Amino acid sequence: MNGKQQKDLWQAVQIGLIMVAIFIIMAPIVWIFLAAFKSHVDVYQLKLFFRPTLSNFETVFQEPFNLGSKLFNSSFVAFVTVALAIPIATMAAYSFSRFRLFGENAMLVTILATQFVPAVVIILPFFVMFRDLGLLDTRVGLILVNLAIVMPFAIWMIKGFIDGIPVETEEAAMVDGSSRLQVIRNIVLPMAAPGLLTAGIFCFIIAWNEFLFALILTNKHALTLPVGLALFKAEEGDLWNLLSAAGIIIMVPMFVMALAIRKYFVQGLTMGAVR
Amino acid sequence: MRDNTLKYLLVLPAVVVVFATAIWPLMESLRLSFTIGRLNRPGSLDQYLGWENYTWAFFDEPAFWNAVWVTAVYTLLTVALTTLLAMGLAMLLAPGGRLRSGVQTLLILPFAMSPALIGVSFRFMFNPEFGLFDAFFGLVLPPLAGISWLADPVLAFAVCVMADIWGWVPFLTLVLIGGLASVPRDTIEAAQVDGASSWRVFRDVTLPQLAPVLAVVIILKSIFSLKTFDQIFMLTNGGPGTATQTLSHYIYFNGMKYGQIGYAASVAWLMVIPMIFLTYAYARYVFRKN
Numbered sequence: 001m002n003g004k005q006q007k008d009l010w011q012a013v014q015i016g017l018i019m020v021a022i023f024i025i026m027a028p029i030v031w032i033f034l035a036a037f038k039s040h041v042d043v044y045q046l047k048l049f050f051r052p053t054l055s056n057f058e059t060v061f062q063e064p065f066n067l068g069s070k071l072f073n074s075s076f077v078a079f080v081t082v083a084l085a086i087p088i089a090t091m092a093a094y095s096f097s098r099f100r101l102f103g104e105n106a107m108l109v110t111i112l113a114t115q116f117v118p119a120v121v122i123i124l125p126f127f128v129m130f131r132d133l134g135l136l137d138t139r140v141g142l143i144l145v146n147l148a149i150v151m152p153f154a155i156w157m158i159k160g161f162i163d164g165i166p167v168e169t170e171e172a173a174m175v176d177g178s179s180r181l182q183v184i185r186n187i188v189l190p191m192a193a194p195g196l197l198t199a200g201i202f203c204f205i206i207a208w209n210e211f212l213f214a215l216i217l218t219n220k221h222a223l224t225l226p227v228g229l230a231l232f233k234a235e236e237g238d239l240w241n242l243l244s245a246a247g248i249i250i251m252v253p254m255f256v257m258a259l260a261i262r263k264y265f266v267q268g269l270t271m272g273a274v275r
Numbered sequence: 276m277r278d279n280t281l282k283y284l285l286v287l288p289a290v291v292v293v294f295a296t297a298i299w300p301l302m303e304s305l306r307l308s309f310t311i312g313r314l315n316r317p318g319s320l321d322q323y324l325g326w327e328n329y330t331w332a333f334f335d336e337p338a339f340w341n342a343v344w345v346t347a348v349y350t351l352l353t354v355a356l357t358t359l360l361a362m363g364l365a366m367l368l369a370p371g372g373r374l375r376s377g378v379q380t381l382l383i384l385p386f387a388m389s390p391a392l393i394g395v396s397f398r399f400m401f402n403p404e405f406g407l408f409d410a411f412f413g414l415v416l417p418p419l420a421g422i423s424w425l426a427d428p429v430l431a432f433a434v435c436v437m438a439d440i441w442g443w444v445p446f447l448t449l450v451l452i453g454g455l456a457s458v459p460r461d462t463i464e465a466a467q468v469d470g471a472s473s474w475r476v477f478r479d480v481t482l483p484q485l486a487p488v489l490a491v492v493i494i495l496k497s498i499f500s501l502k503t504f505d506q507i508f509m510l511t512n513g514g515p516g517t518a519t520q521t522l523s524h525y526i527y528f529n530g531m532k533y534g535q536i537g538y539a540a541s542v543a544w545l546m547v548i549p550m551i552f553l554t555y556a557y558a559r560y561v562f563r564k565n
Contacts, residue, residue, distance in 0.1 A: 017367055018378055025381050025445060028396045029388075031407050035399070044405050083413050085292075092289030099282040105562070106491045107290065112561065113554045114297035118502045121543040122296070124536055125303035128320060148296035155289060180281055209389035211505040212523075216531055226391040229509065241397055247395065251388050258387035265383060270491055 029251075035244035043241045056245035060232075067246055069221075070228035074250075077139050077224060078207035081146040082200050089154035090196060094184060096155070097162040098170075108156075115152035119212045127216055139222045145213045150203040157202060157268045161195025162188065175202055198261045202268045205254050225250045301547070304540045310538020320536070328541035339542060341517050342525035345432075349521060350500040353439045357496055358489070362445045365451035366477070379452065382445035390442060394509025397438040417458070428518030429440060433509050435519050438506050447492050454488030455481070487560060494557045498550065522546050 007134035035043050060067040095101065096108060126145050127136075169191075170183045178186070189196075212230040214224040229246055233241045258265065308328055311319040332339040354469055368375045385393070400407040401424040413420035424430045466476045482489075504523035507513065513520035513528070520528075522542065532541030 013369060015374070016375060019363060021367070022378060022381065025378075025385060025443070027407060028393070028400060028441065029384060029401060032396055044303060068312045088288045088292055091285040095285035096284045096557075097276065101282055101286065107286070109554075110298070111289075111293055112558055113551075114301075116498050116550050116554045116557070117301060118523055118526075118543065118546050118550065120504065120523050120530070121304050121540075121547060122300040122532050124526075124540050124543065125300040127531070128307075128314075128536065131314075145296060147292055151292055151296070152288065167388055180278055181366070197316055205387055207527060209387075209391075211389065211391040211508075212527070215508070226389045228507075229391060229395055238398070240402075243395055243399070247392050250392055254387040254500070258383045259380065260381065262383045265386070265446075266453050269386075269446065270450060270495060 003270050016115035030249075032244045032247045035121070035240055036248045038244075040239075040241055056241045057249075060242050060245050060249070063232055065228075065242065065246075067225070067228060067249065070225045071249065073142075073218075073222055074208055074225040077142045077222075078204050079225055080139075080143050081150055081207045082203045084143070085147055085150045085154045085203055086158075086196055086200050089151060089158050089199070090189075090192070092155050094188060095163055097159050098167070111152045111155055114148065119149070123149060123216050126213075127149060130217060137218045137220055137222050141217055142214060142222055145217065148205055148208045149210065149213075153206065154199050154203050156193070157199040157264070158195060160267060161192050161199070161208060164195075165191050187255060198264045199268070201257045201261050202264070205257055208250075208254060217268050288365055291524055294310035304543055306536050308541035308544050310537045312535065312540065314534035314536050318488035322471065324537075327547055328538045329545070331538065332542055332545065336518075338517060338525065342520050342522045345518070345520055346501060346503075346522045349432075349436065349439075349503065350497060352436050353412075353443070353500045354493060354496045356436070357440050357443045357447055358493055360440065361451055361492065362489075364444065364448040365455055369452050369455045370447065382449050384445070385442050386446040388442070391509045393442050394506040397434060397441075397506075398425065398510050401434050425511055426515055428515055431515055432519050435510055437505055438510055439500070439503065442506070443496060447496065449490060450484070454485050457488075458484040487563070491557070491560050494560070498553050498557070501546070501549065501553075 003094075019083045034048070035057055037054070038050055039053050039055065042050045059065065089257075096104060101107070123145065126141075129136075130136045130141045165188065169187055173183050173187055174180070209226060210224070211226045214222075214227045218224065218227065225246070227244060229250075232246065261268075294330075307320065309323050310324060311322045311324055312328075342500055344451045403409055403421055403423045408424070409420055412422075422430065422436050424495070462480055462484075463476055466480050491527070502523055503521050504527065506526055507519055507521055508527075511519045513524045523546075526539045526546070527541050529535045529542065
């Protein structure tokens with residue numbers, strides 16, 4: 001075999017491997033998509049070709065599953081969590097980015113570290129406290145604990161964005177007589193807006209997919225979508241077609257959001273360790 | 276307002292939130308770990324019994340050591356396999372072009388998927404009667420058809436590892452592609468001109484340059500592997516028996532199902548200790564970058 005043939009062969013092998021990777025990545029997702037549009041009978045027959053139906057999507061919103069209320073809870077909790085976290089994180093991120101603070105590194109490491117604390121450790125005292133305060137199975141309770149997982153990401157991510165905005169514009173405005181708060185409002189916020197939106201979407205995905213807190217703190221009224229998946233069990237076993245329909249409702253909006261911010265995904269999750 | 280005051284006022288709300296939602300529960304868990312701490316016995320959350328919960332875990336609970344063992348093997352396997360596979364996939368996709376960039380976009384999807392849902396979908400795929408895997412193996416390797424994957428301790432564990440790999444390799448691949456992009460092209464080309472084989476170029480040029488990113492990947496993955504809960508809960512719920520019961524799952528069961536919150540807190544704190552080392556290691560890389 002000459003050099004050119006060898007190179008062509010190697011190219012073909014690579015393409016083959018890429019195809020295998022695509023297959024492995026897509027298989028579980030496609031499988032869920034197919035099952036969601038299958039009738040109850042077809043799910044158990046492994047058909048690739050079948051008469052698609054939308055009835056699963058109707059059933060999941062009816063009694064006893066009531067996915068609508070879980071959808072509302074998930075959206076509400078994720079939205080309010082983000083609405084609280086982003087302004088608070090932005091203020092802190094600006095300060096960390098532009099000033100030298102006493103104990104700054106200690107604070108930043110602590111914030112980073114809280115992200116790595118196992119969620120089970122955090123949730124035990126919250127369960128006891130919420131039980132005493134009557135906050136179990138409420139959306140308010142869920143929002144409070146969700147802040148714990150979202151805040152560190154938000155602060156680190158937004159700090160990264162603000163670090164990237166040149167200081168000179170701000171300094172020029174200050175020389176012209178603007179106050180610091182005016183500078184933040186008129187210069188920093190508009191320039192950081194895409195970054196804030198990105199961080200907001202990122203945190204929304206995390207809050208939406210959150211499972212352990214919702215599992216422990218809710219049981220009926222404040223149930224979220226991921227925990228609601230457990231409802232699709234009948235005496236004869238899992239109701240796969242309904243589970244899949246619910247699965248699509250959970251994952252498709254997150255796919256759209258994740259694709260929208262894909263450039264920043266890596267930076268966000270590694271908290272700036274990799275850009 | 277002077278900057279000197281303002282800069283502290285700006286961080287104050289964030290500090291309060293982080294303290295209330297993370298530091299306080301961490302400390303309160305530590306306190307609970309020294310109490311009798313039974314959910315159904317009022318007052319037991321303030322009855323201290325010293326180190327008894329810890330000694331109980333260490334000397335009287337085989338289930339604790341089982342969970343430690345399961346978590347350790349799970350972490351080692353998932354970290355090693357995801358890192359290796361992600362490295363390979365990153366090398367494969369890094370050159371770019373239409374096909375490769377398209378696949379890079381697909382890589383976002385598994386990570387946007389709720390881990391609980393990943394658990395569900397893998398349970399579905401490994402169903403012995405109508406799962407995708409069964410159909411696939413039935414076609415390719417008929418002797419493997421009809422196996423009850425999740426009923427066998429070793430196979431169930433393997434399925435959990437597979438689900439983890441499926442969820443994490445794509446994201447770590449993206450991280451590594453980001454790392455590969457920062458390896459200077461001309462160094463690689465210079466080595467190629469000197470006649471170095473692809474493997475030598477990879478080992479002597481690419482790998483050393485990639486080391487910091489690789490370290491970040493390994494530490495980050497270790498942390499998330501140690502914490503694993505959602506997928507396991509939905510996939511096997513720790514079973515069959517306790518074959519796939521990780522520490523997080525064990526803590527959840529003791530604290531929430533058996534109401535032994537004091538004991539659960541002590542095991543939880545035993546889990547915090549390795550996290551402290553990993554976080555310290557991670558923070559060093561973050562600050563080097565900033």
